[in-house]
Every structure is written in structure tokens, then in C-alpha cells.
Amino acid sequence: MAEEKKGFFKRLKEGLSKTRNSIVDSFSSVFGASHIDDDFYEELEETFIMADMGYETTEKVIENLKERVKEARIKEPAACKELIINIIRDQMMVDESAYDFEKKKSVILVIGVNGVGKTTTIGKLAAQYKKSGKKVLIAAADTFRAAAIDQLKTWADRAGVEMISHNEGADPAAVVYDAVSAAKARNTDILLIDTAGRLHNKKNLMDELAKMRRIISRDYPDANVESLIVLDGTTGQNALEQARQFSNVTEIDGIVITKLDGTAKGGIAIAIQAELNVPVKFIGIGEKIDDLQRFDPSAYVEALFSGFDEDRSEIDILMDEADL
Incomplete structure (x- = not known):
């Protein structure tokens, strides 16, 4: 280690x-x-x-x-x-308690706009959690973006974990319902849910995320719900603005900053955590499985x-x- x-x-x-x-x-x-x-x-x-x-x-x-x-x-x-x-x-x-969700039965909602690295983040987390001995399941609830399900399936296969999915265009809430049922039946430790990133229509996004949370709360009340927003570190202040907009429509528990390798805007991690008062929990510096790790402020x-x-x-x- x-x-x-x-x-x-x-x-x-x-x-x-x-x-x-x-x-x-x-x-x-x-x-x-x-x-x-x-x-x-x-x-x-x-x-x-x-x-x-x-x-x-x-x-x-x-x-x-x-x-x-x-x-x-x-x-x-x-x-x-x-x-x-x-x-x-x-x-x-x-605070170390920021990672308590990893020690419990947890449902992790992964949010963020398209192109920031949500799919790869889910795949890397799934692989790492499985490696640590946890039972992991992935849900493909971003049913609107072309190829999103196939991309997530590739990562699920790479990580060696199962994935719950419906056809493209299906109701995301239905995917979450099936995923929660499967997670309970299979005694899953971590359920990772990919969500759509359609910021251009905030009301639809808010309604969609709220519906997912209701299903989880109703059908899996014992699970801890963790909401992680994925941001592209190369976009600088745009990443901060995306985080602000998402925080206006849904609760955010932690931040994942990707693509920090080769950026001239590395200070954005400092800005995001300080201005939103939400902890950066993971950072990514490449495409390999182990290129996503817990955020260490001292090392950063x-x-x-x-x-x-x-x-x-x-x-x-x-x-x-x-x-x-």
C-alpha cells in the first residue's frame, strides 16, 4: 500500500x-x-x-x-x-468519517455532466471495492446518452462485477428499482449508480434524482446513500460552476475530480472544496484502475x-x- x-x-x-x-x-x-x-x-x-x-x-x-x-x-x-x-x-x-459509507451497505449515486469521466470513475471504484473484498453491483441509470450503457458494461466486465441495465431510453428510476432489488437479494455491499448529466434541463434532472432517492429510501431503508459528483479538473472554473448548479438541485456528499494529469488548472480542487464546503474525496490522474484514489490533502x-x-x-x- x-x-x-x-x-x-x-x-x-x-x-x-x-x-x-x-x-x-x-x-x-x-x-x-x-x-x-x-x-x-x-x-x-x-x-x-x-x-x-x-x-x-x-x-x-x-x-x-x-x-x-x-x-x-x-x-x-x-x-x-x-x-x-x-x-x-x-x-x-x-475527515476520516467522510469515507464511512465504504464500511456500510451503501448506494452511491454518481452524478455529473457528460464527458467528465463518470463511467470510468464508476469502473475504477467498482474494481477497487471488489479488490478490497466487497460485493459490488453497478446500475446503468444513464439511459439517455447513446452508448452509455455499453461503455459502463465494458468497465463492469473489466472490474469483474455485475451490472443491472435496461434498454436505451428506458426509465432511469426503473433501473434503480431493479438494481436495489438485486442489491438486497445478493447481499451487495456497494451499489454504484450511473446517472444522466443533463444540466440543460434542471427540473427534469432534479425530478429524476429525487425519484431515485425515493425508491432507495423506500425499498432499501437500511442502505447508506452517498452522492458523488464527478468534475473534470481540466475545465477549471467551469467545473466549479457545474458543482454549484448540481448542488442547487440535489444533495452532494463528496466530489471526485478527474483528469488532473497535465492540467494547468490544478488549483481548482482547492476552490471547489473551499467554496462549496463539500469535501473532495477522490482524485483521478489517468485511465488506469489505480489512477483514481482517495484525496490526500497533504500529498496534493x-x-x-x-x-x-x-x-x-x-x-x-x-x-x-x-x-x-
Whole structure:
């Protein structure tokens, strides 16, 4: 497990290199300043926004930094490096209880617009849960998108788990009904449900998701319901806006950010969690099964800022903070 995490961290660091290079280059001049003043904070703000951390999140970080600088009576810009890293890491921390659903009989509703990586996320989660010894079932409730069912079946086969599906165009709620019945009959630990991502018609989407939840609550009251939204990390602020729109029509328990490999917008993970107050629970950095893992704020911040503080050893931090 430790070697697997180290390997994932290495790929994460490589994937976030575009964002990191942009940040580190900008910080070279910011922290070369002789003293802390308004210009120093403005340059920091610009750097964070360019990394797609978002205006609101950036303001929170800057205000927190100002308070800590005042309390500690810091005068030199270079002394703020560790403070910034800690502030960002602390606000991204995910409580271990966020993964309690994995220890219970759970139905996981996977939501998000088309093209963000929902199908691959479901396949990867299914494979990982099965590998850990759980009985897993997949439901193809995105019955409107052409080829969605076939794509999900490919991943179900790859993961070695069974899938419940109807024909294209069928009622998604009927698929969920059959999937819940099958999950109970087969003593399934995790039921993963793929859902449609039609944000252009919010009322239909809201009604559809609400109907699914009613069926689950009525027919499988002992199951824990977890709603995960999948977002494409390469789309930056668009991903944040999608999360906002979905949160307006349905409850969201956690966030999955995909495609973080090779993006210059890696700061979006910080913005999404801070602004929505919903934890990022998984991140993806590639197409392989093990390229989706639990979100580790310490490893993420280290991958994003390594090289920013030359006095910090990335291996030491990964070992200490990620408990490897």
C-alpha cells in the first residue's frame, strides 16, 4: 500500500507540473520582495487566481495569511511560505468519517455532466471495492446518452462485477428499482449508480434524482446513500460552476475530480472544496484502475507546491503527513 501511494504521488506531482511551474515561477518574484506590503498580497492574489483557485478562495487564504502574519509579527515575505502551504492544506483536510459509507451497505449515486469521466470513475471504484473484498453491483441509470450503457458494461466486465441495465431510453428510476432489488437479494455491499448529466434541463434532472432517492429510501431503508459528483479538473472554473448548479438541485456528499494529469488548472480542487464546503474525496490522474484514489490533502498540496519551499523535503512530508 505504501509503495502504491508513493507511485500515485509521483504521478500526481507529474500531472500537476503545469500548475506548479506557473505558481513557483510567480512566487520566485513575489517572495523576492524586500518586505510585506499591499503589493506583496496583490501579487499573491494574482498568482492564486491564475492557478484557478478562484476569487473567493483566494480572498480567504489571503485574509488568513494577513492574520497570521500580524499575530507572528512576520516582516520578511520568505517567512510566509510555510504559512501559505499550511493554510491551504488545513482548509482542504478531509475527515476520516467522510469515507464511512465504504464500511456500510451503501448506494452511491454518481452524478455529473457528460464527458467528465463518470463511467470510468464508476469502473475504477467498482474494481477497487471488489479488490478490497466487497460485493459490488453497478446500475446503468444513464439511459439517455447513446452508448452509455455499453461503455459502463465494458468497465463492469473489466472490474469483474455485475451490472443491472435496461434498454436505451428506458426509465432511469426503473433501473434503480431493479438494481436495489438485486442489491438486497445478493447481499451487495456497494451499489454504484450511473446517472444522466443533463444540466440543460434542471427540473427534469432534479425530478429524476429525487425519484431515485425515493425508491432507495423506500425499498432499501437500511442502505447508506452517498452522492458523488464527478468534475473534470481540466475545465477549471467551469467545473466549479457545474458543482454549484448540481448542488442547487440535489444533495452532494463528496466530489471526485478527474483528469488532473497535465492540467494547468490544478488549483481548482482547492476552490471547489473551499467554496462549496463539500469535501473532495477522490482524485483521478489517468485511465488506469489505480489512477483514481482517495484525496490526500497533504500529498496534493506537496505535489502542487514542491519546489516552492526549497527547505521542505517532499518525501519527508509525504511520509509524515500521509502516514506512509
